[in-house]
Amino acid sequence: MQIKITGSGSYIPTIKVTNSDFGQHHFLNEDGSIFNMTNEVIAEKFVEITGILERRYASPDMVNSDMAFIAATKAIEKSGVDPETLDYIIFAHNYGDIKSNSIQSDTVPSLATRVKYLLQIKNPKCVAYDVLFGCPGWIEGVIQAQAFIKAGMAKKCLVIGSETLSRVVDIHDRDSMIYSDGAGATVIEATDEAGGILAHESATYSFDEAKYLFFGNSFNKEKQEDIRYIKMHGRKIYEFALLNVPKAMACCLEKSGIAITDVKKILIHQANEKMDEAIVNRFYKLYKMETPAGIMPMSIHKLGNSSVATVPTLYDLIVNNEIEGQSLNKGDVILFASVGAGMNINAIVYQM
Known part of the structure; x- marks a missing residue:
């Protein structure tokens, strides 16, 4: 038995934000003083270090679990599995669902449960839970899925990594230019094929x-x-x-x-x-x-x-x-x- 990715999907948000879009931001130092550099120079140095020219933000009508659902749907379709046969839905994120122009994170019910609901999975033995592991969360979710399959507790798992970092950034902090939104998902299965994890x-x-x-x-x-x-x-x-x-x-x-x-x-x-x-x-x-x-x-x-x-x-x-x-x-x-x-x-x- 090998454990492999049998399907993947992603969601790229529709709002494109270029570095020039930060031109009117008022960047400050940690102590609140004005950062002594023009926004044009900030953008130039930012590209030299990070390589980021643009990023994507979720549209105001979407939250994290919405993006995850789209990516998950694509992964399930690519894998060809019946969603009712999934044993686990493992959702890696950090900040839950945050509505546009809101300051409150919403994590009840779990985002994995929300995706299961959106997928309309009826099977109660499909267990849905969230993983908080920072940026390595999706990889950790895959490792957990492998462990469940190896232990005989599962045959098919859906592992998602999705986040809306644009809704937790301080617009006065230059580091805000790094962050973006997006979702990726994979179906992990036990197969007879060679390779895998x-x-x-x-x-x-x-x-x-x-x-x-x-x-x-x-x-x-x-x-x-x-x-x-x-x-x-x-x-x-x-x-x-x-x-x-x-x-x-x-x-x-x-x-x-x-x-x-x-x-x-x-x-x-x-x-x-x-x-x-x-x-x-x-x-x-x-x-x-x-x-x-x-x-x-x-x-x-x-x-x-x-x-x-x-x-x-x-x-x-x-x-x-x-x-x-x-x-x-x-x-x-x-x-x-x-x-x-x-x-x-x-x-x-x-x-x-």
């Missing part, structure tokens, strides 16, 4: 790192003190990721027994182009190798950082030939990897 690795670093990503006050001191926004210590995250993610990727690869030269693609969380490139370069340096050209497909330039949605969306775009110059074929070995709030790290070696 060959190894996985997960870790939580919390002794010093727990609050590298957190909810904090706006940089605008005139905003209400009881409202919180997504915040991060960018430099600390960058240094942490470069030190720890390549090691986790190497550990996962060694568990799989696959040679590094057999890895066709690395699908890494689309957080920051400069950081992702540095992570992958350090990974190959562990093997005293140069990074192969084209090994790391990127979607961040057009889609930004949509947290848990970035990896499953990237996978879905590639298998549907929607990223120029990138493809995946039967038998290809992929290394999935992510890092995010927690600080959490995980990886999967997967064979198509």
Whole structure:
């Protein structure tokens, strides 16, 4: 028995936001003072570091679970499974459903339950629950689905990663330019085909790192003190990721027994182009190798950082030939990897 992705789907929100759309924002320092740089220069430096030219935001009439439902529907259709035969729906997110122009997160019932309702699944033995694991949430959901299947508790699982980060950003913080919205979903099944999930690795670093990503006050001191926004210590995250993610990727690869030269693609969380490139370069340096050209497909330039949605969306775009110059074929070995709030790290070696 092998455990494989038999169908994938994604939802790319309709509202396109370019860097020039931030031209009228009033960016501030953490202490509330005016940031001493023009928005044009901010945008130039932002692109140099992150690679992000534009991002997508959910339309006002949609919430997180709506996007997830669309992605899930596509994944189910691609897999050909009867939704009533799903044993688990695992939904990775961080902030629940947040209506447009609202400050309140809604997580009751769980977003997984909401997707099950929207799918009109009647089977009560289809268990629906949410995962809060930062940006690596979708990968962790896949690892959990594999565990259920291996244990004989499931045969088919739907794993979703979806988020609306645009609704938790502080518009006075330059970091708000990184974040975006989106959804990706996959059906994970036990099959007789070769390949599938060959190894996985997960870790939580919390002794010093727990609050590298957190909810904090706006940089605008005139905003209400009881409202919180997504915040991060960018430099600390960058240094942490470069030190720890390549090691986790190497550990996962060694568990799989696959040679590094057999890895066709690395699908890494689309957080920051400069950081992702540095992570992958350090990974190959562990093997005293140069990074192969084209090994790391990127979607961040057009889609930004949509947290848990970035990896499953990237996978879905590639298998549907929607990223120029990138493809995946039967038998290809992929290394999935992510890092995010927690600080959490995980990886999967997967064979198509």
